[in-house]
Amino acid sequence: MRRIFWGLVGVGLGVVVGAQVVRWANRTKAKYSPPNLAREAGGKIAGFADRLRETVQLGLEEMDQAEAEIRAELGLPPQ
Numbered sequence: 001m002r003r004i005f006w007g008l009v010g011v012g013l014g015v016v017v018g019a020q021v022v023r024w025a026n027r028t029k030a031k032y033s034p035p036n037l038a039r040e041a042g043g044k045i046a047g048f049a050d051r052l053r054e055t056v057q058l059g060l061e062e063m064d065q066a067e068a069e070i071r072a073e074l075g076l077p078p079q
Helices: 002-032 037-074
Strands: none
Touching: none
């Protein structure tokens, strides 16, 4: 009888500890992963895309200006 009793006590403690660990893990996961993670990532990607687009546009404008200066120096007609 003692073995059965202590075996059941051990199983019960295991279940209780296991449930507490699962609850702790779920609370920790909820704490460190915001529910709008995908939306935040999308916003950051959109912001990066806007900055990249502006940078490329500025680069193209500078390239056109440099080309116009070179054409003027060489006496070529503007395009």
